[in-house]
Amino acid sequence: MTEIELTVNGRLVRETVEPRLLLTDFLRHGLGLTGTHVGCEHGVCGACTVLLDGVSVRGCCVLAVQADGGRVETVESLAGRGPLTRLQESFRSHHALQCGFCTPGILMAATELLSRGTPTRGEIVDMLSGHLCRCTGYTPIVDAIEACVDSTRAGGGGA
Amino acid sequence: MKPAPFAYTRPESLAEALAALADGGEDAKPIAGGQSLVPALNLRLVRPTLLVDLARAGLDGVAANGVLRVGATVRQAALGREERAHPLVRAALPYVGHVVTRNRGTVGGSIAHADGAAELPLCLVALDGTVVVDGPDGRRTMAAGDFFVTHFSTALAPGELVVETTWPLRKVDEACAFEEIALRAGDFAQSMVAVVLRRDDAGVVTAASVAVGAATDRPTRLPGVEALLVGSSGADAAADAGALAATLVDPPESIHASARYLRAVTGALTARAVERAS
Numbered sequence: 001m002t003e004i005e006l007t008v009n010g011r012l013v014r015e016t017v018e019p020r021l022l023l024t025d026f027l028r029h030g031l032g033l034t035g036t037h038v039g040c041e042h043g044v045c046g047a048c049t050v051l052l053d054g055v056s057v058r059g060c061c062v063l064a065v066q067a068d069g070g071r072v073e074t075v076e077s078l079a080g081r082g083p084l085t086r087l088q089e090s091f092r093s094h095h096a097l098q099c100g101f102c103t104p105g106i107l108m109a110a111t112e113l114l115s116r117g118t119p120t121r122g123e124i125v126d127m128l129s130g131h132l133c134r135c136t137g138y139t140p141i142v143d144a145i146e147a148c149v150d151s152t153r154a155g156g157g158g159a
Numbered sequence: 160m161k162p163a164p165f166a167y168t169r170p171e172s173l174a175e176a177l178a179a180l181a182d183g184g185e186d187a188k189p190i191a192g193g194q195s196l197v198p199a200l201n202l203r204l205v206r207p208t209l210l211v212d213l214a215r216a217g218l219d220g221v222a223a224n225g226v227l228r229v230g231a232t233v234r235q236a237a238l239g240r241e242e243r244a245h246p247l248v249r250a251a252l253p254y255v256g257h258v259v260t261r262n263r264g265t266v267g268g269s270i271a272h273a274d275g276a277a278e279l280p281l282c283l284v285a286l287d288g289t290v291v292v293d294g295p296d297g298r299r300t301m302a303a304g305d306f307f308v309t310h311f312s313t314a315l316a317p318g319e320l321v322v323e324t325t326w327p328l329r330k331v332d333e334a335c336a337f338e339e340i341a342l343r344a345g346d347f348a349q350s351m352v353a354v355v356l357r358r359d360d361a362g363v364v365t366a367a368s369v370a371v372g373a374a375t376d377r378p379t380r381l382p383g384v385e386a387l388l389v390g391s392s393g394a395d396a397a398a399d400a401g402a403l404a405a406t407l408v409d410p411p412e413s414i415h416a417s418a419r420y421l422r423a424v425t426g427a428l429t430a431r432a433v434e435r436a437s
Contacts, residue, residue: 022161046259055236065212130259
């Protein structure tokens with residue numbers, strides 16, 4: 001067993017874990033943060049994507065012990081119990097989800113992408129190549145993310 | 160699935176990491192980004208008894224002094240943003256997995272894993288880079304062409320670690336191109352080709368590097384194609400270079416593609432890369 005200490009959604013967490021515990025299972029079973037979904041568990045589907053130290057990573061391909069000392073953000077960090085973020089609102093208005101299984105992972109990857117500047121539609125599509133969605137056909141997801149790029153520009157970068 | 164149990168240690172220096180690997184014996188494995196290893200753990204394709212995490216081993220530096228020296232645990236995404244990196248590397252990196260895996264996956268990890276369909280090993284061989292390894296018998300530097308043996312197999316001795324790779328910088332008379340075909344964006348390549356050409360003032364090719372991967376079991380230079388290109392303009396010999404390349408590879412058949420198709424694709428990618436390297 002190994003003791004780890006990390007920040008999850010702004011909260012300091014200290015736990016003793018088995019080295020083989022995946023970050024996804026630590027978040028879901030250990031902390032009850034079930035917004036992070038588990039799909040394939042071998043790095044193909046992207047459903048488990050979370051932010052680790054500000055960049056998107058596959059939660060199923062990171063051991064919890066590797067996140068020791070790090071800062072993890074999950075889909076629960078976006079809106080919490082408050083109003084939806086602009087990106088989440090955009091997913092809703094563009095019908096960018098149906099069953100919603102892939103949505104938390106895509107929201108986190110898109111959050112990172114948008115934080116890096118003003119991605120082109122091509123860059124959004126390239127980012128989405130790491131995520132499987134079996135409902136939407138992807139186009140509404142690309143539209144939803146692209147709309148946030150435009151509104152950021154129009155808003156002069158304001159929040 | 161979930162990994163089988165293992166012990167875990169995260170040393171604070173390279174010396175401690177090497178000692179931990181030596182103590183752990185043949186079932187100890189180093190872990191860096193884990194983007195190949197953790198999926199293999201999850202599927203229980205590998206069952207190490209000890210993982211030695213290199214995150215704090217001090218292997219994350221990048222320096223340029225004649226060549227670009229890239230520490231083993233430098234993230235692939237960081238290399239992609241590195242302006243001093245050879246344009247061939249920057250052209251190939253978008254093909255390495257996905258944004259999310261490049262954020263975590265390391266340069267040294269990709270080299271040491273030695274997947275025959277991996278882009279970074281191909282670029283290192285095409286550019287005549289080197290692999291610096293450290294281990295029980297001390298530090299040594301190997302030519303990239305000598306490092307890769309076959310799929311997932313390298314010249315690393317037991318207990319040795321890749322600590323750094325060195326990448327030649329772009330020469331002023333160089334042009335390059337990278338071409339790849341895969342079933343889906345970000346998926347493993349079916350075939351890929353890297354071409355680097357040097358030309359004199361008259362536009363005549365004076366030196367050529369042509370390397371193919373995925374259709375071969377390791378990054379493979381094609382000296383016959385390189386010789387064919389020297390003395391040409393590049394573009395005027397592209398079709399011949401492709402036709403010759405297609406005869407020089409012997410790809411394994413799979414459910415996705417016949418060997419004949421993969422040979423044809425490798426030829427087409429070679430011709431295209433030669434044409435674009437101008």
